[in-house]
Amino acid sequence: MLENFGYIGIFLVAALLFAITMITLPILLRRFRIVPKKPNPVKSSTYECGMDTVGKSWVQFNFRYYIYALLFVVFDIQVVFVYPWAAAMGQLKLFGLVEMAVFFLIVIVGFVYAWKKGVLEWK
Amino acid sequence: MEIAFWILAVISVASALAVVFLRNIFRAALFLVLCFFTIAGIYVVLHADFLAAAQVLIYVGAIAVLIIFAIMLTRETPRGSPSGRFRLIAFLVGATFLVAMILVVTGTDWQVITEAPTEPTTSPLAQALFSREEGFVLPFEIAAALLLAAVIGAIALVREK
Numbered sequence: 001m002l003e004n005f006g007y008i009g010i011f012l013v014a015a016l017l018f019a020i021t022m023i024t025l026p027i028l029l030r031r032f033r034i035v036p037k038k039p040n041p042v043k044s045s046t047y048e049c050g051m052d053t054v055g056k057s058w059v060q061f062n063f064r065y066y067i068y069a070l071l072f073v074v075f076d077i078q079v080v081f082v083y084p085w086a087a088a089m090g091q092l093k094l095f096g097l098v099e100m101a102v103f104f105l106i107v108i109v110g111f112v113y114a115w116k117k118g119v120l121e122w123k
Numbered sequence: 124m125e126i127a128f129w130i131l132a133v134i135s136v137a138s139a140l141a142v143v144f145l146r147n148i149f150r151a152a153l154f155l156v157l158c159f160f161t162i163a164g165i166y167v168v169l170h171a172d173f174l175a176a177a178q179v180l181i182y183v184g185a186i187a188v189l190i191i192f193a194i195m196l197t198r199e200t201p202r203g204s205p206s207g208r209f210r211l212i213a214f215l216v217g218a219t220f221l222v223a224m225i226l227v228v229t230g231t232d233w234q235v236i237t238e239a240p241t242e243p244t245t246s247p248l249a250q251a252l253f254s255r256e257e258g259f260v261l262p263f264e265i266a267a268a269l270l271l272a273a274v275i276g277a278i279a280l281v282r283e284k
Contacts, residue, residue, distance in 0.1 A: 001242040002124075005167045009127070061195045063281070069192040070277035074270050076185040080177050081263070088249035096253050099260060106267035110274030119278050 067119055071111070078107060128168045135161035149194050156187045170240040173248055 029035045047053065085092065085100055092099075114120060138161065141154040159182040166175035207213070241247055252259055 001170070001172060002167070005172075060198045063196050066192055066196060067277060067281040069189055070281065071274065073185040073189060074274050074277075076180060077270060080180055081266070083176065083180075084173060084245045084249035085253060087243075087245040088247075088253070091246070091250055092253050095255050099253055099263065102264055103267040106264065107270050107274070110271040110278075113275060114278055117278060117282065119282055 064122075071114065071120075074107065074110070078104075124168065128165065131161045131164040131168065135165065149191070152187065152190050152194055155190065156183055159183045159187060170242055170244075172243050173245045176245075 026035070030037065045052075081103065082100065085096060089096065135158050138154040138158040142151045142158065145151040145154065159178065163175040163178040163183070166172075166178055251257070252263065
């Protein structure tokens, strides 16, 4: 099992090295005078292509997004139960299936309620 | 093995300190995510694979998302938290808690199990939780009722009148 996680570790190290290389490579190329330095206002603007931004980037988001975050958390907790259940599905047989069906039925009542109340609609 | 643990431990402690000391609260939240990830890595090193997955799912997936949402919904976050009037009291409470934790951790007689850890842990855990004879079927369904209450409570709190 730990060997498999070791592969994840290798992937992480590779991703980290890739990110560091991508940042340091242009700096090093510039330092060794391999690439020329010819800046102009368009080139050194933050958004070389696309529209200029208006106002601050820190804006207060609509609080309505929060209900989606809360409902997502409920789904997330459900996944924590479903994941081991799915891993042992072969041994749990029909009893496990019924158990999980009851679990989902109870929670789905809440989502039906949310739907009926129109919480998920965007006005 | 040992090396992996120490790397993860150093990163987690450093990111936890960054959470406390950074002025920008959004960056602090991102360091909190890093801290949660390294804790998951420590669980992997300790052969607790399901716990690591649950840590990533719940802490990184749910709690960090909630915290970041809350920051994005708040006004004037880049200014950071103003230095409160309760700084000294908070420091005293925190220091007391730290001392208590250190005393408990060093004073406890930790029992070390000699048998090898079961792996992977997910399937045995599911059988312990869901099996008909010695499982926890009723608490599991009550957890569903708790989630239902959470959904309805969230709707009642957030919905506009």
